[in-house]
Amino acid sequence: EFYLTDIVEYCVSSGGKVAKYLNPDPREVLGVNSRVELEAADVELQRRRNVEIMQQGVSLCTASTVRISPQTEIGGDSRLYQGCQILGNTRIGRSCILEAGVILENCTIGDDVRIGPYSILRDSEVADGNNIPALTKREGENFL
Numbered sequence: 001e002f003y004l005t006d007i008v009e010y011c012v013s014s015g016g017k018v019a020k021y022l023n024p025d026p027r028e029v030l031g032v033n034s035r036v037e038l039e040a041a042d043v044e045l046q047r048r049r050n051v052e053i054m055q056q057g058v059s060l061c062t063a064s065t066v067r068i069s070p071q072t073e074i075g076g077d078s079r080l081y082q083g084c085q086i087l088g089n090t091r092i093g094r095s096c097i098l099e100a101g102v103i104l105e106n107c108t109i110g111d112d113v114r115i116g117p118y119s120i121l122r123d124s125e126v127a128d129g130n131n132i133p134a135l136t137k138r139e140g141e142n143f144l
Contacts, residue, residue: 027044030044043064046067046068047063047064049068049070050063050064050066050068053068053074056074056076057076057077058074058075058076058077058078058079058080059078059079059080060079060080061079061080061081061082062081062082062083065082065083065084066080066082066083066084066085066086067084067085067086067087068080068086069086069087069088069089069090071088071089071090072086072087072088072089072090072091072092073090073091073092074086074091074092074096075092075093075094075095075096075111076094076095077094077095078092078093078094078095078096078097078098079096079097079098080098080102081097081098081099081100081101081102081117082100082101083100083101083102084098084100084101084102084103084104085102085103085104086098086104087103087104087105087106088105088106089106090104090105090106090107090108090109091107091108091109092104092107092109092113093109093110093111093112093113093128094111094112095111095112096109096111096112096113096114096115097113097114097115098115099114099115099116099117099118099119099134100117100118101117101118101119102115102116102117102118102119102120103119103120103121104120104121104122105121105122105123106122106123107121107122107123107124107125107126108124108125108126109125109126110126110127110128110129110130111128111129112128112129113126113127113128113129113130113131113132114130114131114132115132115136116131116132116133116134116135116136117134117135118134118135119132119133119134119135119136119137120136120137120138121136121137121138121139121141122138122139122140123139123140124138124139124140124141124142124143125141125142125143125144126142126143127142127143127144130143
């Protein structure tokens with residue numbers, strides 16, 4: 001583990017040159033030395049992920065409350081409502097609707113699927129066109 005000051009000292013002692021650099025976006029160089037700073041960094045990384053997903057044609061309602069893992073793929077014209085958590089290696093097809101509070105982990109969701117509010121699916125597969133009712137809790141099931 002190196003601290004920033006250690007890197008500067010190492011560079012100078014190795015004959016390297018050190019120059020100042022003013023980063024135009026302070027969010028790019030957030031330090032993490034406390035739980036408060038860790039939370040700020042986590043919020044920023046999730047914000048970037050959500051922006052990336054929205055730029056791919058996915059609607060996030062109250063985006064600041066939606067968590068999407070880096071491994072997740074979501075098809076265009078899908079809509080995720082507030083409080084959704086998409087975790088692990090999840091694939092969501094096109095034109096899907098995930099209502100408030102849905103949690104998916106390691107799932108494959110087909111096209112045109114609607115998942116009712118506060119449903120939790122883990123290690124499951126949902127075929128095209130299915131409508132999963134509210135409050136469904138399933139692990140390792142296929143909805144074909």
